[in-house]
Amino acid sequence: MSEMIRIDDLVYQYRREDQLEPVNAVNHVSINIERGSFTAIIGKNGSGKSTLAKNINALLLPSGGAIYVKGFNTADETKLWEIRQTAGMVFQNPDNQLVSTIVEDDVAFGPENLGIDPDEIRQRVDDSLYAVNMYEERKKAPHLLSGGQKQRIAIAGVIAMRPECIILDEPTAMLDPHGRYEVMEIIEKLNREGITILLITHFMDEAARADRVIIMDQGEISLDGTPIEVFGHADEIKKLGLDVPFAVDMAHRLRKRGIEIPQNIIDSEELAEYIAEKVKKNHIAAAAKIPSHKDDPTITVREDPVIEVKNLTHVYSEGMPYESTALKEISFRIERGSFVGIIGHTGSGKSTLIQHLNGLLKPKSGSIFINGVDITAKDIPMREIRRKIGLVFQYPEYQLFEETVHKDVAFGPLNLGLSQEEADLRVKEAIELVGLNYEEIAQRSPFELSGGQKRRVAIAGVIAMKPQILILDEPTAGLDPKAHADILKMIEALHDRENISILLVSHNMGDIARLADKVLVMDRGSLALTGTPAEVFANAERLEALGLGLPPAAEMMKALKNRGVSVPQDTLTIDAAEEELSLLMKNNLIG
Amino acid sequence: MIRDITLGQYYPGESWIHRLDARIKIIWTFVYIISLFVVRDFRGYIPVLVTLALIIGISGVPLKFILKGLKPIFLIIVFTFTINMFMTKGIPLLSFGFLTITEEGLYNALFMGSRLVLLIIGSSLLTLATKPINLTDGIEKLLSPGQKIGIPAHELAMMMTIALRFIPTLLEETDKIMKAQMARGADFESGNLLNRAKSLIPLLVPLFISAFRIAQDLAMAMEARCYRGGSHRTRMNGMKLKKKDAAASVLIALYLVVIIAQAQGLFHWLIRFL
Numbered sequence: 001m002s003e004m005i006r007i008d009d010l011v012y013q014y015r016r017e018d019q020l021e022p023v024n025a026v027n028h029v030s031i032n033i034e035r036g037s038f039t040a041i042i043g044k045n046g047s048g049k050s051t052l053a054k055n056i057n058a059l060l061l062p063s064g065g066a067i068y069v070k071g072f073n074t075a076d077e078t079k080l081w082e083i084r085q086t087a088g089m090v091f092q093n094p095d096n097q098l099v100s101t102i103v104e105d106d107v108a109f110g111p112e113n114l115g116i117d118p119d120e121i122r123q124r125v126d127d128s129l130y131a132v133n134m135y136e137e138r139k140k141a142p143h144l145l146s147g148g149q150k151q152r153i154a155i156a157g158v159i160a161m162r163p164e165c166i167i168l169d170e171p172t173a174m175l176d177p178h179g180r181y182e183v184m185e186i187i188e189k190l191n192r193e194g195i196t197i198l199l200i201t202h203f204m205d206e207a208a209r210a211d212r213v214i215i216m217d218q219g220e221i222s223l224d225g226t227p228i229e230v231f232g233h234a235d236e237i238k239k240l241g242l243d244v245p246f247a248v249d250m251a252h253r254l255r256k257r258g259i260e261i262p263q264n265i266i267d268s269e270e271l272a273e274y275i276a277e278k279v280k281k282n283h284i285a286a287a288a289k290i291p292s293h294k295d296d297p298t299i300t301v302r303e304d305p306v307i308e309v310k311n312l313t314h315v316y317s318e319g320m321p322y323e324s325t326a327l328k329e330i331s332f333r334i335e336r337g338s339f340v341g342i343i344g345h346t347g348s349g350k351s352t353l354i355q356h357l358n359g360l361l362k363p364k365s366g367s368i369f370i371n372g373v374d375i376t377a378k379d380i381p382m383r384e385i386r387r388k389i390g391l392v393f394q395y396p397e398y399q400l401f402e403e404t405v406h407k408d409v410a411f412g413p414l415n416l417g418l419s420q421e422e423a424d425l426r427v428k429e430a431i432e433l434v435g436l437n438y439e440e441i442a443q444r445s446p447f448e449l450s451g452g453q454k455r456r457v458a459i460a461g462v463i464a465m466k467p468q469i470l471i472l473d474e475p476t477a478g479l480d481p482k483a484h485a486d487i488l489k490m491i492e493a494l495h496d497r498e499n500i501s502i503l504l505v506s507h508n509m510g511d512i513a514r515l516a517d518k519v520l521v522m523d524r525g526s527l528a529l530t531g532t533p534a535e536v537f538a539n540a541e542r543l544e545a546l547g548l549g550l551p552p553a554a555e556m557m558k559a560l561k562n563r564g565v566s567v568p569q570d571t572l573t574i575d576a577a578e579e580e581l582s583l584l585m586k587n588n589l590i591g
Numbered sequence: 592m593i594r595d596i597t598l599g600q601y602y603p604g605e606s607w608i609h610r611l612d613a614r615i616k617i618i619w620t621f622v623y624i625i626s627l628f629v630v631r632d633f634r635g636y637i638p639v640l641v642t643l644a645l646i647i648g649i650s651g652v653p654l655k656f657i658l659k660g661l662k663p664i665f666l667i668i669v670f671t672f673t674i675n676m677f678m679t680k681g682i683p684l685l686s687f688g689f690l691t692i693t694e695e696g697l698y699n700a701l702f703m704g705s706r707l708v709l710l711i712i713g714s715s716l717l718t719l720a721t722k723p724i725n726l727t728d729g730i731e732k733l734l735s736p737g738q739k740i741g742i743p744a745h746e747l748a749m750m751m752t753i754a755l756r757f758i759p760t761l762l763e764e765t766d767k768i769m770k771a772q773m774a775r776g777a778d779f780e781s782g783n784l785l786n787r788a789k790s791l792i793p794l795l796v797p798l799f800i801s802a803f804r805i806a807q808d809l810a811m812a813m814e815a816r817c818y819r820g821g822s823h824r825t826r827m828n829g830m831k832l833k834k835k836d837a838a839a840s841v842l843i844a845l846y847l848v849v850i851i852a853q854a855q856g857l858f859h860w861l862i863r864f865l
Contacts, residue, residue, distance in 0.1 A: 057815050081817050089815040096805045097812035101724050101756045108827040110816040121827040143759040157816060360770050383776060391774040398764075399771040401796035411793065415776030447800075461775060 004070065004165050004196045005033040005056060005087065011064030012051050025051040027219035028065070035164070038188075038197045040207035043216035044241050045451055045480045049200045052216070053167045056198070057089045070164065085114060088158030092170040092478075094150035095143075103145075103153055104129065104138040110161040121160075128156040132186050146346060148179025155186055165196035173202060173478045176346045177507050178547050184209065202480050204231075204245045208266050215240065228264050241482030246510075246552035246574065247271040253578045259585045268552065272559030279565050279584060305369070306469055306501050307334040307357065312366035314352055326352040328525045329366070334503070334518070339495050341512035341533070342505045344522030345547040350505050353522065354471045357503070359385040370469070387416055390467030394474050396458035400446040405431070405457050408446050412465040423464075430464035431457070433498070435490050452483035456490070463494070470494065471503040476511075488515065513537060513551035513572035521546065534570035553577035600660075602719045608650040609720050612836045613729030619843050620717045626850040627706050627713075638849045639709060643716075650720045660715045661708065668707050676700035727751040732830055745821025757805060761798070768797045
């Protein structure tokens with residue numbers, strides 16, 4: 001294989017306003033990317049991976065060292081357009097990279113800039129749209145498409161320039177699982193057709209699909225090799241604040257318990273295959289069932305609903321030609337102090353539902369009781385509702401607006417009519433509850449914080465209103481694995497220590513299975529399933545039909561069951577699965 | 592509320608008018624506007640009305656939809672009407688204290704009012720029956736000879752395209768931020784004018800930041816896709832004039848002749864001559 005990109009001792013420096021010395025965002029990095037390869041780069045936010053990608057596309061120029069794309073030095077201005085055409089780039093935000101109001105015009109944008117003949121452009125646009133399965137939507141306006149579709153259009157826009165290499169900077173970070181699946185399928189297909197892929201991602205299962213994984217930390221390469229080689233260093237990767245794929249983690253845990261698992265296993269199917277083979281060879285009976293805490297009868301005894309929803313129906317644009325029913329006759333109740341997970345694909349009505357609970361939307365019919373009070377009644381002051389129920393929207397950091405963190409967090413309490421002193425107290429308390437240091441952060445501008453910190457400040461702004469119920473809409477979306485875990489830990493603490501009832505909307509089934517004691521599954525405006533995680537995730541086929549998956553642990557158990565190994569199917573967390581599998585394997589070894 | 596404004600909106604369709612080249616439609620709109628100022632009396636409106644009715648009929652845009660576009664400028668129409676009615680000197684008809692309505696005033700008011708209504712209906716038809724993207728392309732093409740004297744035709748059209756592309760995105764963003772701040776107890780609806788203006792800060796600051804973030808992302812994405820301004824650029828859908836565009840041009844010329852002839856009293860002369 002020949003060389004597509006050569007990075008020679010790259011240094012990229014930038015100067016932060018508050019610092020005199022420049023910082024090395026990329027610090028003496030050398031990489032060779034082979035033609036036709038599929039390389040994944042992973043690393044925490046701020047590890048320098050995006051900066052690296054922008055350097056390859058000549059959007060940034062090296063402070064030291066050099067980059068060669070197909071032999072062209074990126075610092076050579078005369079070759080700029082050839083470089084950008086050869087190594088196309090797709091960015092994270094699907095909305096902010098489409099230029100035109102019509103899909104096909106957008107795909108044509110690149111070739112038009114290259115001054116290509118109109119007939120040739122037409123041909124390329126059609127080919128590119130077919131390649132990403134979006135030909136049918138070619139006349140639509142981008143804002144009417146889903147995130148996954150927009151991202152595929154962005155990819156088509158790059159393909160239309162006939163690149164030899166595509167660099168994708170977290171292309172799936174803002175997508176739901178279905179959109180992610182669509183985009184990954186396209187990426188793999190393009191790679192099979194010979195296009196070199198450089199994928200920057202936070203999702204380890206995506207990285208595992210590459211043929212080379214590079215891990216970056218603090219501007220330097222800390223690991224580089226095949227997925228099997230790299231994920232073999234599970235402990236090291238976790239120390240860097242990153243994750244490993246589920247099967248790697250599981251294999252690693254089992255090995256620590258003295259069970260032999262081959263090093264080359266990186267996905268759940270492979271692990272299930274290996275275990276099933278071992279177990280069957282020895283005709284070993286299934287492990288004894290470990291009682292899980294989900295069977296604990298005390299959980300079902302409580303009878304103190306904090307939220308009760310009865311026959312809730314909502315219709316958007318009623319009476320207009322594009323009227324649509326977003327919620328249909330929804331009824332459920334939520335016990336005080338519980339932790340409820342809400343799942344459903346995009347457009348299933350989750351957002352509409354949670355906005356009703358906060359009084360932001362009014363139902364067409366039906367009622368919502370909070371602490372026994374019907375909030376759909378006309379004379380209910382909104383302030384009372386919002387005092388009781390906090391709502392954290394997706395990407396809440398986009399709502400920050402004040403000069404200082406303190407002032408921003410105080411916005412809610414002051415709106416509730418509290419005195420300045422009282423609000424100050426609450427602000428301090430809330431900032432500490434979200435795990436930030438008040439003294440350090442209170443007088444800083446929220447805009448100079450890191451992504452994870454901004455999000456915490458935004459959540460503090462809601463917590464400072466001391467809600468009894470906290471609703472969070474995908475609070476970990478777009479964060480790196482470390483920040484993701486930290487935010488969840490914080491939510492758990494709020495639930496356990498402050499006794500706040502939590503409603504968590506998430507696409508991450510593993511998180512839901514681990515944290516929730518009740519799950520609501522939404523589908524096309526109706527409640528498709530409700531129950532404990534064990535009850536809900538027992539309906540694997542139904543969930544799949546709704547475009548939803550299982551928690552990785554349950555996925556693993558199902559894979560084993562499909563291979564004729566009987567294991568309890570209500571094993572939902574990695575800890576429980578570890579117990580089950582080690583028991584199973586140990587019995588196996590004794591036998 | 593924003594949805595109520597039909598002025599500047601596009602009404603999807605496949606009519607003859609819809610399919611005309613945008614440049615022809617822009618030129619027609621200009622000719623039409625000029626014609627409204629050439630007309631001197633009510634009789635002159637007859638050819639204007641007939642043409643307008645024909646075009647609306649062919650375009651298939653419902654009349655109700657077009658008239659809705661008058662709503663936001665209703666005040667301006669009333670204002671023009673009133674000013675003309677009271678401020679024209681002539682034979683008094685009615686008088687309330689110091690205000691006097693004259694015969695000429697009433698005539699002027701009606702005449703000016705009709706002109707304004709016709710002006711808005713006619714020009715809103717341009718946007719109703721032309722895809723925004725075609726409109727910007729048309730403007731770019733029409734202005735491109737001006738590039739030699741420094742008119743940035745391509746840049747203007749690009750700015751319009753981007754504005755059109757991001758209006759829905761920013762509206763969505765506004766809605767999201769508004770709801771998020773309302774969830775934090777913000778109140779956008781009550782209080783006096785000063786308080787209401789103040790209450791917009793938590794909405795406007797994040798919105799501006801969003802707009803800048805979008806601009807930054809978009810600029811980077813455009814650069815990565817080899818954008819370097821209007822030079823060297825080709826277009827996939829080059830604008831080619833077709834037969835129907837030629838036919839439309841003839842009709843426009845004919846319209847202009849009729850209007851001028853009417854205004855110059857040439858018809859009377861012709862009738863007498865026959």
